[in-house]
Amino acid sequence: MPQTLVIKIGTSSLTHSETGFLALATIAQLVETLSQLRRQGHQVILVSSGAVGVGCARLGLTERPRTISMKQAVAAVGQGRLMRVYDDLFSSLQQPIAQVLLTRSDLVQRSRYVNAYRTFRQLLKLGVIPIVNENDTLAVDELKFGDNDTLSAMVASLVEADWLFLLTDVDRLYSADPRYYPNAEPIVHVDRIDSLNALNVEVGDRGTTWGTGGMMTKIAAARIATTAGIRTVITEGRSPQNIFKVLKGEQVGTQFAPQPQPVNARKRWIAHGLVPAGKLYLDHGAVNAIRQAGKSLLAAGITEVEGEFQSQDAVQLCDPVGQEIARGLVNYNSTELQKILGCHSDEIPHILGYAGAETVVHRDNLVLS
Template identity: 85%
Template structure:
């Protein structure tokens, strides 16, 4: 059965943590997995972070910019390079893609919301995989989503997706950050977001120095998506083949 799937991948999965360079092997696996889902008849949207991180790498910067103007300039450098990488890899598999850059006002104003919906629907009808990112080059603070976890949840809600997959640098949700807490417990299934409070889940604020998200934003995104009826999964970005396994019923991620 054909389903509509939104996949979000973060900077921590797209780049190498020590250098900030693109993790090409991971990106190639993501491209292969999403192309395979398309061939199975599913409609797929990819929400991809990474423009600022790639821009930093291209310009030789060693840390993420702090000022809005610098972030916008670096994003302008990185976005073109990022989409070119995706286009080269998807083209090798004969899968057409489209670049869609959004600001918060595109989903807040009724006329622009309807236009965004129609554009996504037409792209999906054409068999295209839209690659979505925040328009970091132009968005000012009050027009920003804040992170692409939130953006992906809003896009999933907009198009009435069946699934939202949040690909991250851990394999599932834990009671604490497993990279720093050896007693962190894996959480296999959450039926209601409010259950996390009862489980005393501690969530970190950020993923890596190159990204803006973290488990807090993923849980917030899950709240947005599940409220709209979108089933949400957090799973490991370096194993995108898990998406297909989860769709087939395997219990991977949360």
Template identity: 75%
Template sequence: MSPVQTLVVKIGTSSLTGGGTGQFALSTLAALVETLCTLRQQGHQVVLVSSGAVGIGCRRLQLNDRPKTLAMKQAVAAVGQGRLMRIYDDLFSALNQPIAQVLLTRSDLAQRSRYVNSYRTFRQLLQLGVIPIVNENDTVAVEELKFGDNDTLSALVASLIGAQWLFLLTDVDRLYSADPRSNPGAKPIISIDRQADIQALKAVAGGQGSAWGTGGMLTKLEAAQIATTAGVRTVITDGRQPQNVVKALAGEAVGTQFAP
């Protein structure tokens, strides 16, 4: 068994929902919950950063498109966040794993007193054996206080709690030298050891990955840059295969790994 470590796992909307419809991919979610519970049973400290509140809220309100205005997004997120946590609570409770909801805005990690308070809250939850489930507080955040995406949020949380690993679960198995959907000659990237290489990849990365997500490969590269600068090993891997987290901890070469 790998030594006990602290890890942050981020899963995006594209992995949580099937086909961009806002409908939960329950098999993926159940596999993720089972994997995280297994890691907890092995003694690891685990934080989950989960997107999906806006997508679920849109489905609950029968909206066909992601909201464009901040006020509408906040309203939809308020509808979806409760449903998101209800689903997580049902799944984790089936495995007797306690969870906690943690909603953050950028000011929580920018102001010293709030930063220290956030750190203490996370440390206490982890010492209690709880898995904190983190999301941006979309309901109250204004534009200048937003993280922009949960990739950035997960990297900052990993830095805050002194995690050894950050896993970015997405809708591709790893990074490629070009978009494999349009370029059959794209080559897989197994590992990145230098900040300069991340910077070079950012120059060619695309924009938003899906209609329902706010991220894309560029935000994941930026998150990897934040995390590795803080000494956190980062992995981009397939969100439909959550067991890749366990494999990476065991030393297997899954996804694209960024060395701190």
């Protein structure tokens, strides 16, 4: 049965760690695998890292740039080269591709989020494989995805994919980094990602010389995807044909089961598309009302307001010790909330001088973290 697949491959799989040059044999295998998946009727999206690594090799740089401006310049050099390689290889198999460069702001505004969805859907309908990367040349720090693991999970959520494959430099998730801890235990199946502690995993965020993400970002990406009802797999990037084995039901890599009741598209946008503009600290009563009873947030339950924001901005809702419990769209700006925090709803018109919303964050605009 045809399915929608999002495949993310990391810099560590696309390039040789010693030189930063492209690993052409791996890329050729990847292209052949994805083209074959398309011929089988699947809809395929590739999220590809590597632009910065390729740019470094092209410019003769020996280490990854540290400043934003340098990284963006190097990405601009590498992105065209990377797409040229992909286009040559996919063209030899008569498979059309498209370049899609995204910034976080493309997913922040609801209308642009919907437009991105329609663009992907149209490309897939045409039989094209979109190749996605973050628009490193233009992205500003506060509106960056940060890593392509997160980007791939958000793209998978956006297009309502069936599978997300995270191809990396290890064959699966381990209880610790097997490169440094020989006794690390492999983890084959994960039913639910409530926390890293529940997974019993020690995760370093070392990544590689050329990549940005360690295993931490992959687990975070799996959490985003499984919340959207997407089955997620971490497996070895040097063997992209493993995707066929997974689709046949073989236990390859680490597989994360999708949540049985996925969050709807609007709430996924609130949880993952938006960048929070502030924090609201809540008392224990409000935390329990939101967590246990699924209720809206009222002003009476707020103990502290942090940040400057406008009405309808996204904010983090935190428990008394600062742990995020939810995110939501707020009905008041930060100045108004400073005046009404801790107050009952019927006092708000008197304090502000006008009738505001009864709730600070309505439960329809609130997503548990």
